[in-house]
Amino acid sequence: MNKGKRRINFGSLSRVVKLLLKSYPVLVPLTVVCIIIASIMASIPAIFQQKIFADIGDWYQTGDWQGAAKVILPKIMLLATFYVLAMIAVTVYTQLMAYITQGFLNKMRKELFSxxxxxxxxxxxTNKHGDIMSRYTNDIDSLRQLVSQALPTFLLAGVVVIAVLFIMLYYSLWMTLVVMVGVFLIILVSGRLGGGSARYFMRQQKSVGRVEGFIQEMMSGQKVVKVFNHENHCREDFDELNGELFDNSYRANAYANVLGPVIMNIGNLIYVSIAVIGGALVLLRVPNPGLSSLFAGSIGVLTIDVMIPFLGMAKQFTGNVNQLAQQVNSIAMATAGAERIFQLLDEKPESDEGRVTLVNAVIDEDGMVTEVPEHTGKWAWKVPADVTIHEAGHILHERVENPDYNYVELRGDIRLKDVDFAYNKDKPVLHDISLYAKxxxxxxxxxxxxxxxxxxxxxxxxxxxxxxxKIRYDGININKIRKSDLRRSLGLVLxxxxLFTGTVMDNIRYGKLDATDEECREAARLAGADDFITRLPEGYDTILSNNGDNLSQGQRQLIAIARAAVADPPVMILDEATSSIDTHTEQIVQRGMDMLMHGRTVFVIAHRLSTVKNSNxxxxxxxxxxxERGTHEELLEQRGQYYQLYTGAFELE
Ligand SMILES: Nc1ncnc2c1ncn2[C@@H]1O[C@H](COP(=O)(O)OP(=O)(O)OP(=O)(O)O)[C@@H](O)[C@H]1O
Ligand SMILES: [Mg+2]
Structure with missing residues (x-):
């Protein structure tokens, strides 16, 4: 039965608590204090009730109602004060809790994202995107549950249980034992039923995930589903998943629903037992030991004024024990979510040990270089003196000689030497790749x-x-170049x-955030995208959404090319950039690309051999x-693979 039950992950729990304390070093302790005050205020009234009932008993015997009123009234006032204090404490801690919880979640989301x-x-x-996504939704929500409900309720119930236990023990050991037997019963039952409920709740969560995943896949794959007439098949698959969800949710709720009434009735049973056993003890005047006997120095008997508040305390005690049992379950579930969040936060970030940076430079007529902060259109690699610069690097002479750095002209010379690579250790993808691009x-x-x-x-x-x-860029090993600077110097069309949600103009400007509208338009003209963009209903202000669903594939690529162009990088990488463009547009793009490529180092990947024909x-x-490697003519002469591809392609066209 306990197999499906989750355990509290104490590591994650203590990490959550530490983070909470770190984020709110004053508010969190203040909240805890308010919770403790609230719960003690909730427990103390029993003592006053007993005293008031004792006073009423005295009055009943003496008939001196005026004297009785004098002693009872202040007690009632004090009792009211306690209730008011409890109310204030509850108000304060619930407000603080709301602020702390939402602030904490905000912070966690921020950390997750960064x-x-x-x-x-x-x-x-290597990780499913839906799975990463759910850290921001499901798992963050379980953190909310933990911080705003499970933990405070646990603390509140825990303090009440301890305080009430002491008060009960103070008055009567026998009666406390009766209550404890009842509590034992409650723990037993809620353990069995609660365990079953938790197990099915977990299955329900998994089923929800599966159903959501399936729906998502069906939405994005609607076209394929329709083309292959799989609608009925898909419906059957969905029915199966949905049925599973029904089964698990039904069982989870059936267990959970029966738990409340069963426990309530055990509570009633305890209530009745106390009334009967307590009544008997009062009538039979059985010695009644308790903590009070220690103070009094003698063991008295149980009186009716103790009995009445005891009934209330028994209810309070069992109710809070039940709360504790339930919260243990929800803390266990929530810590599982917290653990998944910490897993992502603990992932090793992309490492970057590069120390070579890209700086703006002014190169004057003597060929001397000066590093300047503003954008000049000229760039240089700033290389720490201990980093080797190989033969392809053009070292610039600095006007003010700095012994710690050398400056190397950014030219776009790229060389690969004997490169091997594997995505997964056991499956090599590249072997012995050597090439250069001047x-x-x-x-x-x-x-x-x-x-x-x-x-x-x-x-x-x-x-x-x-x-x-080795891969070297202008004679510098690329491992030595800071990643952000390396990527800044490369234009990439994937x-x-x-495309991101925003206007066409925004999407082009993504390549260089400070580009003016005119620069963006110029880049679009260069890429051959200007023509179709101006024919869009809103021109450059047309809003794109859903990765540019409202554009054709080729148009999307043209925008991507314009985006790379606006950054004006010395090296461009175009991956299949023209694969989905028709022959006419291709010519436009080709012209644009030739302009774009002018004066830059370019790597092109294309299935259409006509686009690569003029490569060096x-x-x-x-x-x-x-x-094989060589120019178009050389390769054709070799009559090898390229020749096959080329002539084959021509036959196809
Ligand atoms: N992220 C990845 N993880 C593991 N293996 C990968 C990954 N990306 C690609 N591969 C594998 O590496 C090999 C080369 O893939 P690559 O994407 O470089 O091919 P390509 O030449 O660009 O093909 P295409 O012309 O279809 O774009 C393939 O066998 C592929 O299965
Ligand atoms: Mg590819």
Whole structure:
């Protein structure tokens, strides 16, 4: 029965508590104090009730109602004061709790997001996006549950249980034992029923996840579903998942629903037992030991004025024990969510030990360089003196000689030497790749799908780090270059375009945030995108959403090219950038790209061989190895793989 029961993850729990204390070093202790005050105020009235009943008993015997009123009234006033204090404490702590909880969640979301931004691409390749997403939704919600409900309720109930236990023990050991027997029964029952409920609640959560995942997949895959006439099949699959969800939710709720009434009735049973056993003890004048006997120095008998508040205390005690049992369950569930959040926060961020930076430079007529803070359009690598600069690096002479740094001209000379790479250790993807691209050259990669073309560009960007070999940029090992600066110097048009919610103009400006509207338009003209953009209903102000669903695939790529163009980088990487453009548009883009490529080092990956024909070198890849290289004419002469591809392609066209 206990198999499905979760345990409290104390590591995560203490981390949550520590974080809470760190974030709110004053408010959290204040809240705890208010909770303790509230719970003690809730327990104390029993003592006053007993005293008031005793006074009433005296009055009943003496008939002196005026004297009785004098002693009773102040007690009633004090009792009222306690209730008011309890009310104030509750108001204060609930308000504080709301503020602390929401502030804490806000902070956790912020930390999740900033950690996510620093994770390497590999993390996103190897983890389901829905799973990452659920840390922000489900798991954050379980944290909310923990901080705003489970923990305070646990504390509140815990203090009440301890305080009431002492008060009960003070008055009567026998009666306390009767209550304890009842509590034992309650723990037994709620353990059995609660365990079953928790197990099915967990299954219900999993079912919800499966149903959501299925719906999501069906929405994005509607076209494929319709084309293959899978509607009925999908409905059956959905019915099955939905039925599973029904089963688990039904059982979880059935257990949970029966728990309340059963426990309430055990509570009633205790109530009756106390009335009967207590009544008997009073009538039979059985000696009644309790903590009070210690103070009095003798064991008295049970009196009726103790009995009445005892009934109330028994109810309070069992009710709060029940609360404690339930909160243990919800704390266990919540800490599981907290653990998943901490897992993401503890992921190792993308490491960056690069110390070479990219700086703005002024190069005067004598060829001397000065580093300046403002944008000049000229860039230089600022290389610490202990970093080796290899032969391709053009060292610039500095006007004011600085012994700690050398300056190297940013030219876009890229060399790969004996590069090996694997995404997963056991499955090598690239073998022995050596190539160079001199500044201004155009290097094309061709080869079958899965040959490793995109992978090479992933390495240039340092989305992934190489296993073996060297990659040098202007004579500097790219591992020594700070990643953000390396990426700033590379323009990238990815195989799958990503457009963000915003206007066309915003999306182009993404390449260079301080670009003016005119610069963005100019970039669009260069990319050949201006023509179709101006024909959109709102032109450059057209709002794109859902990754540009309202555009054609080719149009999306043109915007992506314009985005890369506006950054004006010395090196461009175009991955299949023209694959989904029609022949006419292709010519426009081709012209634009030729302009774009002018004076830059360019890596192009294209299946259309016509787009790579004019490259300085064409590299043919097969299964991660370079099998041929040369210019278009040279490769045709070789009559090898390229020749096959080229002539084959022509036959197709
Ligand atoms: N993130 C990844 N994790 C693990 N393996 C990967 C990953 N990305 C690609 N691969 C594998 O690496 C190999 C090369 O993939 P790559 O994307 O470089 O091919 P490509 O030449 O660009 O193909 P295409 O022409 O289809 O774009 C493939 O076998 C692929 O399965
Ligand atoms: Mg690819």
């Amino acid at each position: 950690r996510m931004q620093n994770l390497p691409i590999k993390y996103f390749d 500044p201004g050259q155009k290097v094309a990669f061709v080869g079958a799908t899965g040959a490793g073309k995109t992978t090479i560009t992933n390495l240039l960007n340092r989305f992934y780090d190489i296993e073996d070999g 195989q799958d375009t990503n 070198v064409i590299i043919v890849l097969e299964h991660g190895r370079i099998i």
